[in-house]
Amino acid sequence: MLKAQYQVRGPVPQDVIEAVELQLPAPAAGEVRVKVQAAPINPSDVLTLTGEYGMLPPLPAIGGNEGVGRVEELGAEVSHLKVGQLVLLPVGCGTWVSHLNAPASKLIPLPEADPQQLAMMTVNPPTASLLLSQFVDLQPGDWVIQNAANSGVGSYLVQLAKLRGFKTINVVRRESAVAGVEAEGGDVVLVDGPDLAKRVRAATGGADVRLGIDAVGGAATDHLAACLCEGGVLVNYGMMSRQPCQVSAASFVFRDVTLKGFWLAKWFRQATQAEQMRVFGELTQLIASGKLRARVAATYDVSEIKQAVAAAASGERDGKILIVPK
Template identity: 35%
Template sequence: MKSILFTETGKPTEILKFADSALPEPGPNDVRIKVIAAPINPSDIMFVQNLYGIRPQLPSGAGFEGVGIVDAIGEGVQMRTGIRVSFTSVGTWSEYAIAHHRSLIPVPDAMSDEVAAQLFVNPFTAYAMVQDAGVPEGGWLMLTAAGSAFGKMVIQLCAMRGIKTIGTVRRDDLTDELKALGLTEVINTETENMAARVKQITDGAGVGCVLDAVGGHIATEAVKCLAKGGTMLIYGLMSLQDPSLNAGLLIFRELTVKGFWLTDWMRRVDSQTRQEVAQNVIGLLASGKIQLPVEASYPLEQITEAVEHADRPGRRGKILLKP
C-alpha cells in the first residue's frame, strides 16, 4: 500500500516520504480502514517535528485523524465491514490505517467525506474548550489566531451560544469572513494595541477567557486582556516561543493560566460526556450549522506540496490528503 512515512524527525517538507508499505492486519480490538481522506492539522506537523505530547516511534506514519471504510476487523470487534467512519490513529496519511474500534465514529450519510475527515480534532477541541472556558451568554471570550480552522469553529459555536468574541488576526483581509461567521470584534495585532483595544471594546472589564494557540508575545499581551478572575487556556504554540507571564497580574487579578490537550480531556471526562459531545458535534456538522471549509486536496504523492500549502499564510480552509 502507499503511505507517508518518516525515519527521522524534522522539517516536514524534508523528512516526509511517499513509500510502499506492507498491508497491515488488524490485531485484537482493532480494525483496518481504507482511508478516503485525512486532514493536515497543526498537531500532525508538531508530531513530525517531535514537538507534540506523544513522541513518534521511528520509523513512523503521520496523520492523526481521517475518514474511511472499515475494511477488516480484528478479534473481539463487534461490528461489520463496509461502514464509513471517522477515526483517530497514528498514520492516517495512508491508503490503509489500523485504529482501535473505540476510536471510531460512524458517519451519517448527510455528512460529506470532506467534513467527516475533520470530525474529531478541531470540532471536539473547540466544543470542549468553549465548555471549559465557562463564559456565560453575553460574556466575552477572546481567541488568538482567529482565522485558523479551529478559530472559525470556536467563533461559530460561541455565536450559537450568545457568547461575544474578540479574535486576533495579522491581516485585515480576514475581517469580513470572520464577522460573517459571527465574530463580534477583530483586532489586528500588527497595527493595534491588543490590551488597549480589548479595554475599549469591553468598557474596561476585560474578557472572561482567552483561548491561545500562538504563545510568545501574543500570549503575553493576551494575559493583560483578562478580566479579574479570568482564565487563559493554552492549546498551541504556533510561535514556538513561550509567553512571559506578569506575576503581578496573576496575583492581583486572580488569573488562571493552564494548558488544554484534547487527549487528556478525553481521558478525564466520563463516557457519557464524550458521547454527548460526539452527538452534538455530529449534529452541528451534519446539519450544516457549523462549516468546516476545505481549500484543497492532494494525493499522497504530493505530500511536500500539501504540507507547504497547509503552512501558507492566508489559507481559508483545511488541506486534505486523499489516498
C-alpha cells in the same frame, strides 16, 4: 496503495516525510479494510514531524491522527459494520494513507454527510468546545477573546460560541485574515498589537472579558491577558510563535489573571466514556447537519504529501489542508 511515512524528525517537516508503497494483508478476524476518504493535517501533526509535540510515536511512523473512511472489506467475525459504510478512524492510527486495516471495534459509524468535514471532527472541534466549557462558567451574552482566530480551532470556536449565545473577540496576525473570520460570525475581529487591550475596550464598550484563549504564545499571550477583567482566566493550547508564553506581572498581581494550559490528549485520558460520548455526540450532529463547518484551503493525494505538509506549515493559507486519496 500508498502511505506517508517518516523515518526521522527534523526542522523542515516536509523534508522528513515521503509517500511510499503500502502493502496490506487481508483483514484478520475482527478487522476491516478501510479506504480513507479524507484526513487533515493539523498543527500538532507538523510539530510531530519536527519533534516538538508533547507526544511522539516511535519511528518509523505514518503521519496523520484523524480522518474518515469507507469500509471496503470485512474480516471474519465482523457483523456490526457493512461494506460502504462511512466510519471515523481511530485516533492516532496513521491516517495519511490510501487504505488501512483496523479493528472493527475501534471504528465509529458515522451518518452520511460530507466526509471532508467529518474527517476534521476528532481534534479541533472538541478542543474548541472544551475551551469554552471547562474553565469559565460562561453565560449567554458573555464575551470571549481568542487569538489565531482564523485557525481550525478558532473557526470552530467562533461558530460554537455563537450557537451557545457567547460573543467573540477574535484576534488575527494579518489584515488579510479579518474578512474570513467576520464571514464566519466573529463579533469583533482585530489584528494583534501591543495596544490590543485599548482597542478591545473600545469595541466592546468596556465589557468584562473573563475568558481568553491563546494559541500563539510569546508577546501575544500578554496582549490577551491585558484584555481580561479582574479574575479572568487565560488558557493556552498552542505555540504557533514557538515562543514561551509571556505575561506581565501587572496582570497577575493587580488583576488576579490566571494562566492555564489545555491539551486534548490529556482530556481523552481523564474523561469518562460518557463525557466523551456527550461531547462527540453533539459535535457529530452539528457537523452532519452543516451547522458546524471548517474552511478547506486545499486537498492533496497521499502521493503529494510533501507539498501538502509544506502548505499546512505555511502561515498564509486560508483553511485546513486535507489528504484526500484518489
